[in-house]
Amino acid sequence: MMFLHVLLLFCASPPSAAEGRLRQFYRLNNKTNVSVAESLCRVNYTDLVTVYDQQDNNKLLQLLKNSSSQQGWIGVYRGNYSLKWSNGDEVSYSRYSPSHSDQTRCAAMNAVGDWESILCTETKHFMCYEQDGAGASSYIYTLIPQNKSWFDAQLYCKENHTDLVSIRNQEENTLVLTKQDQSNTPFWIGLLNDSVDWSDGGRSAYRNWFQNTDQSKTYVYMIFTDGRWIKINDGQFNPLCYKSFIHVSPAEMSWEDAMNYCSAHFSRALCLESENDQTETQRELNRNNISAPVWVGLRQSRLFGFWIWINGLEVGNWTNWKGGMAPEAALSQHCAAMEKVNGQYTLTDKDCRSTFRVVCETQ
Numbered sequence: 001m002m003f004l005h006v007l008l009l010f011c012a013s014p015p016s017a018a019e020g021r022l023r024q025f026y027r028l029n030n031k032t033n034v035s036v037a038e039s040l041c042r043v044n045y046t047d048l049v050t051v052y053d054q055q056d057n058n059k060l061l062q063l064l065k066n067s068s069s070q071q072g073w074i075g076v077y078r079g080n081y082s083l084k085w086s087n088g089d090e091v092s093y094s095r096y097s098p099s100h101s102d103q104t105r106c107a108a109m110n111a112v113g114d115w116e117s118i119l120c121t122e123t124k125h126f127m128c129y130e131q132d133g134a135g136a137s138s139y140i141y142t143l144i145p146q147n148k149s150w151f152d153a154q155l156y157c158k159e160n161h162t163d164l165v166s167i168r169n170q171e172e173n174t175l176v177l178t179k180q181d182q183s184n185t186p187f188w189i190g191l192l193n194d195s196v197d198w199s200d201g202g203r204s205a206y207r208n209w210f211q212n213t214d215q216s217k218t219y220v221y222m223i224f225t226d227g228r229w230i231k232i233n234d235g236q237f238n239p240l241c242y243k244s245f246i247h248v249s250p251a252e253m254s255w256e257d258a259m260n261y262c263s264a265h266f267s268r269a270l271c272l273e274s275e276n277d278q279t280e281t282q283r284e285l286n287r288n289n290i291s292a293p294v295w296v297g298l299r300q301s302r303l304f305g306f307w308i309w310i311n312g313l314e315v316g317n318w319t320n321w322k323g324g325m326a327p328e329a330a331l332s333q334h335c336a337a338m339e340k341v342n343g344q345y346t347l348t349d350k351d352c353r354s355t356f357r358v359v360c361e362t363q
């Protein structure tokens, strides 16, 4: 019965424009200090905004454009120094040799594959990566022979590839090293050592500081002129909040029960309508440190063999399947879950009777 319904929908509904479908930004009207701002955001929204990329920064600019003050609190504050990868991966492997400094340092790979600690403002060639379509866990590496600061290199890679390269083990380190150019000069990789944390625990290594901001300041607000962030200890500004429309159930259940749980309590189980949805979901799972499989609203037709989202959409060609392609009918189990494999979120087929947590859409 359910599949008949799904097939009908499949014919009826075109893909919707999905920009920002799973996360929205809001500006509250009250000017407050940062602790009140944070608690106001947590009343009706999720938290103060975590800015993941230039697109997010631009969205905030749009949001502030019409307001009188053109300033507001974002969720960034000063924590302890720690290493992070530009793409939000956990740092599980490192060849970084630390050096103490009161300025932010980034890593560059040298001619023997060790990672040097260098001021992020220096300019170097850099290595970008993107997903290899033929195997979800392997990367395609591209060395860009242009001299850029680490942050400009990050912008370049995020726009023209996936991100600055992250390296998860010895084999990958060796692979990246083989892609260096003949000059053997150190090039940026995606590793950053700074003292920035986000109010919601989000893993974002995107930064947009106003030049020469004072390291001793704690929280950060954002001002309108070209969207740069300024460090400050106190002040009264508008809270910039976000709401996530993704909910992960606390309890584990079968796929069928999971679908019912989502439609009973929220809108429906999560459907990845676009690459952007996939990115947002990964951010939310990363933020909550979830790597075990979680059900999503994707199932295989036992009759026809194709995979289809419960909202009737086909599976996009950007989808990260474990092993690089959708599991084929005769060999596969018929329900899909998202899980973190080798540091990366992929979709994988699971026995529909297995019990996992489920990701729901809440609007």
Ligand SMILES: *[C@@H]1O[C@H](CO)[C@@H](O)[C@H](O)[C@H]1NC(C)=O
Pocket: 029, 030, 040
């Ligand atoms: C927000 O501002 C309004 C109007 O100034 C005020 O009545 C209200 O109490 C404020 N709310 C908070 C939570 O500060």
Ligand SMILES: *[C@@H]1O[C@H](CO)[C@@H](O)[C@H](O)[C@H]1NC(C)=O
Pocket: 033, 034, 035, 036, 234
């Ligand atoms: C923020 O403002 C509230 C209420 O005005 C006050 O109770 C609190 O101490 C202030 N917090 C800081 C860190 O200044």
Ligand SMILES: *[C@@H]1O[C@H](CO)[C@@H](O)[C@H](O)[C@H]1NC(C)=O
Pocket: 040, 041, 043, 044
């Ligand atoms: C939360 O939403 C309710 C209902 O819309 C509203 O009355 C209240 O003022 C909101 N509170 C905050 C802090 O935004």
Ligand SMILES: *[C@@H]1O[C@H](CO)[C@@H](O)[C@H](O)[C@H]1NC(C)=O
Pocket: 062, 063, 065, 066
């Ligand atoms: C800003 O104002 C313009 C024109 O008044 C309007 O078209 C636009 O929707 C507003 N943007 C926001 C984010 O409110």
Ligand SMILES: *[C@@H]1O[C@H](CO)[C@@H](O)[C@H](O)[C@H]1NC(C)=O
Pocket: 078, 079, 080
């Ligand atoms: C920094 O680390 C110290 C010692 O581990 C800890 O006590 C402190 O809470 C940390 N500060 C922050 C902001 O996480």
Ligand SMILES: *[C@@H]1O[C@H](CO)[C@@H](O)[C@H](O)[C@H]1NC(C)=O
Pocket: 081, 082, 083, 096, 097, 098, 099, 100, 101, 102, 193, 194
């Ligand atoms: C990061 O930088 C801080 C400050 O310079 C330094 O104390 C710390 O050892 C560095 N961390 C690592 C893992 O290199």
Ligand SMILES: *[C@@H]1O[C@H](CO)[C@@H](O)[C@H](O)[C@H]1NC(C)=O
Pocket: 124, 125, 145, 146, 147
């Ligand atoms: C980048 O800078 C290095 C060192 O300053 C220089 O040797 C190299 O030629 C520069 N590369 C480009 C493409 O400008």
Ligand SMILES: *[C@@H]1O[C@H](CO)[C@@H](O)[C@H](O)[C@H]1NC(C)=O
Pocket: 155, 156, 157, 159, 160
């Ligand atoms: C992306 O690549 C193009 C062509 O090399 C370049 O002009 C553009 O500046 C790059 N984007 C960024 C953000 O650097």
Ligand SMILES: *[C@@H]1O[C@H](CO)[C@@H](O)[C@H](O)[C@H]1NC(C)=O
Pocket: 289
């Ligand atoms: C995330 O989970 C892993 C294992 O599930 C654990 O080792 C790690 O400490 C957790 N990290 C945080 C920040 O909670």
Ligand SMILES: *[C@@H]1O[C@H](CO)[C@@H](O)[C@H](O)[C@H]1NC(C)=O
Pocket: 133, 317, 318
């Ligand atoms: C995915 O599909 C779109 C639209 O059909 C197409 O433009 C794009 O080249 C495809 N990408 C890949 C990696 O196959």
